[in-house]
Amino acid sequence: ISFSTLYFFISFSTLYFLTLFYLIFSYSLFFYLIFFTLQFSPLYFLLSIFLLSIFYSLFLPDFLSNTFIASSQKGI
Numbered sequence: 001i002s003f004s005t006l007y008f009f010i011s012f013s014t015l016y017f018l019t020l021f022y023l024i025f026s027y028s029l030f031f032y033l034i035f036f037t038l039q040f041s042p043l044y045f046l047l048s049i050f051l052l053s054i055f056y057s058l059f060l061p062d063f064l065s066n067t068f069i070a071s072s073q074k075g076i
Contacts (some may be wrong), residue, residue, distance in 0.1 A: 027052055
């Protein structure tokens with residue numbers, strides 16, 4: 001393993017975790033506000049968690065694989 005590939009994997013994993021934490025933070029704030037407006041409905045809170053997990057499983061791997069492919073084609 002050369003230094004450039006090691007550096008790429010370190011930066012990629014850092015980007016991955018930063019994106020993940022940002023999405024979790026912003027969307028948890030968003031659902032927290034909805035949760036308060038609906039007067040503490042636990043069912044809706046569970047539904048929002050369920051929808052959020054669907055969103056993560058659909059959107060995030062696709063986005064990350066696209067950035068991975070694009071940066072590997074660029075020759076980083």
